[in-house]
Amino acid sequence: MSRRDFDPATVTPDGRPPAKAKLFDGSVPGPYRGSVNGEVLGTGITVLTYGNDEPGIGPVLHVHPYDEVFVIQQGRARFFVGDEVIDAEAGETVLGPAGVPHRFVNLGPGRLQTVDIHLSPRWIQTNLE
Template sequence: MDADDDTVSPRVIPADALRLPGSRTLRFEGVHHGSGVSFFLVTNSPGQGPGLHRHPYTETWSVLEGRATIRIGEHEVVARVGDTAVVPPDTWHRFTNTGDGDLRMICIHASPVMIQENADDAR
């Protein structure tokens, strides 16, 4: 990129560069790639999912495969393939793969930097 040129050259970020160690899940943090959003591309086995946590921005989930039981605040919902769930800022939430096979879900963070407070840390 030229100093006078503010365009970004198209590029592909290999999945292996985003894969969490020892996991099938990918973590993309936008700030490192010139993007205003971040995301997890989750692949979880039945029973897996993160603990209760929250972010100071909106998180949007889209289920690509499987079934997720999602807690958003005091509410619990079930999302299936093609369903989308939105978590408001500062709302405690979590999800669990409650299907029989893999859960594949994209979790979009409306921030170029992921900021997360875990409920276990807040006590």
């Protein structure tokens, strides 16, 4: 599929160099294996990785002052976003809008693995449980 969504001649590079940061160490146990603040990469997004092997387990109810996008890489999850309940599986994405409390749990069977994209240069969170 060929795409041409914009004219490259209309974009001027802002002078930032390419950047690299380690997101996680696969040998580290626990559900939160790592994060990269956008500040490290010189961008406005922060990336986290989350995973667990136990159905019914997930992060506590929390809220952010910015949007969060969840990318389900493996398994199935049930998201509680405000008053909505959303079931999602590998290959799907879920939006947690700014200011809306949310949490999710592994639906099983097997591992749930997500990449969580915070639309902020820093991870900012208030736990509500």
